[in-house]
Amino acid sequence: MTNSIIIILISTAIALFLGILIVLVSTLLPKEKGKSSKVEKILKIFPKRDCGACGYPGCEKYAEALVENPEIILKDKCPFMMKDKEKLSELEKILDIKINKD
Numbered sequence: 001m002t003n004s005i006i007i008i009l010i011s012t013a014i015a016l017f018l019g020i021l022i023v024l025v026s027t028l029l030p031k032e033k034g035k036s037s038k039v040e041k042i043l044k045i046f047p048k049r050d051c052g053a054c055g056y057p058g059c060e061k062y063a064e065a066l067v068e069n070p071e072i073i074l075k076d077k078c079p080f081m082m083k084d085k086e087k088l089s090e091l092e093k094i095l096d097i098k099i100n101k102d
Contacts (some may be wrong), residue, residue, distance in 0.1 A: 038094055039060070039067050041094050042063040042067070043060060045090050045091060047080040051080075053078065054077065070095040074099075
């Protein structure tokens with residue numbers, strides 16, 4: 001009987017210690033950045049082909065780069081976006097820039 005109680009107490013102590021350790025680690029370690037609302041808005045209007053024609057490995061990386069520096073669109077253009085005037089005007093509103101549609 002006493003052996004059972006000792007085993008239960010040790011197991012409970014280990015579980016409690018591990019629970020506290022998990023809480024400490026989750027609060028102390030740096031958290032991964034979430035997508036900004038601008039990136040999410042841009043991704044909604046992008047063609048999501050992930051073709052790399054813009055020079056970036058995918059639409060998400062291109063959207064992140066545009067949010068950091070909107071002038072990128074002047075040299076690294078997405079050929080699919082450049083064909084769609086409506087989506088380009090939405091992108092202009094999101095980034096607050098004027099895009100040369102030529």
